[in-house]
Amino acid sequence: MLGWLSAGIFLTMVAIIAIIVKWGRVRMIGVSPVKTFTFISILFTSGLDVGLIMFPLTEFPMYAATSDNPEYSFTNPLAIEFGFWGFFIWSFYFLTCFYFCVIEPKVKFFEITWVKVINNTVIIGTCAFTAFLLLKNLPWYIPSFGDGEAIVIEYYLIVLAAIALAVYSSTDIKYVRILSVTTTLMFLLLIAFMWGAAFLWGDSEVAEYFEATQMLGGYFANIQHFLFPMNDYHAFYLFWWFAWSIMIGQFTARFVGGLKAYQVLAAMMIFPSIPIGLWFAVLYHYHDAGLDTTGIRNVAMVFVGIVFVINSLDSLIRLYTDNLHFTTKRLGKLQYILYNVIALAALTLLFKIDFLKIQWIGALVIGLFYCCLIYIVYQKWHAVTKISASPKENKLDFKKIDSIQ
Secondary structure, three states, X not given: OHHHHHHHHHHHHHHHHHHHHHHOOOEEEOOXXXXXXXXXXXXXXXXXXXXXXXXXXXXXXXXXXXOOOHHHOOOOHHHXXXXXXXXXXXXXXXXXXXXXXXXXXXXXXXXXXXXXXXXXXXXXXXXXXXXXXXXXXXXXXXXXXXXXXXXXXXXXXXXXXXXXXXXHHOOOOHHHHHHHHHHHHHHHHHHHHHHHHHHHOOOOOXXXXXXXXXXXXXXXXXXXXXXXXXXXHHHHHHHHHHHHHHHHHHHHOOOOEEEEHHHHHHHHHHOOHHHHHHHHHHHHHHHHHOOOOOOHHHHHHHHHHHHHHHHHHHHHHHHHHHHOOOOHHXXXXXXXXXXXXXXXXXXXXXXXXXXXXXXXXXXXXXXXXXXXXXXXXXXXXXXXXXXXXXXXXXXXXOOHXXXXX
């Protein structure tokens, strides 16, 4: 599996370089373009999930235990956490976003029946994994419902409610913009709140936080360590990013608003990494200083985490239901909601009992990448090499999204 993962990363890096060299100045215009801030908000909130909020505090101790995990000894725990979530790996999203915005309309690889089946299987499976992560981490963050380890009925109800809200919001595309911008602002407020709480209630010094942010430089000084899997846990993250990349690319390609390809790459790698770095630095300060996160702070983190889940699921549910023509117009709103809630709840339970693994989904995506490349080389090479712009039918009309149901 590690060899297959490395092959996928190699293909991704080569493809990104080729795109920038050949099409770096091509303006990317999606079918429903939005302004840059909204696009970045959609990318950020759709391309991340509850793990961003809930994983770091549980992972810092593991990254610091270099006697048990010597592969982490090359830098500090904060830099490693950032390396698993920020900067380079957002280039995966650029590759798929560019492909679905500019190349797929000419190639139509994802309209092939067997490809469509696999593609939607990936999307639905990753939706369920997102809900499963919320279910798995709630006992750690809200131990008041149980013993802090076992998953009790209250946690299942919270996850079910998040799935139901996401399914409902996916019935109208207007919620995409509202949810994305709102979630981005809520996340920035959470960073400010946790930062302020550390100094008001934790007797911390402001300088201690800025010392933590400087530790992020350990990532950029050692970025070569993050390009290929350093161990099985890092591989888990990379497979996870591959699983997300194919569907986030499809979704965000709809909303690109006229940026050139190299600008989209820079925006995708830089802008989401800034709040991620600030957030991880806050959490690392809590971890390093031994500050308490119980009470209102935990509630705030869980609330924003749940909103992230709703936002991500909303995007992905809309994607696979559109692909499968499983829409409210065809089924009616009630049946649409009922079918999707039941399907996602059932698949979430399959992850809970280890019947499904995100690594399998990521490996499947890498297989699709290679199949797509082979298809282009043997069937569509001439058409692809002649591409010089986004599809002509895609117009830079920022009001178009308001007319889509």
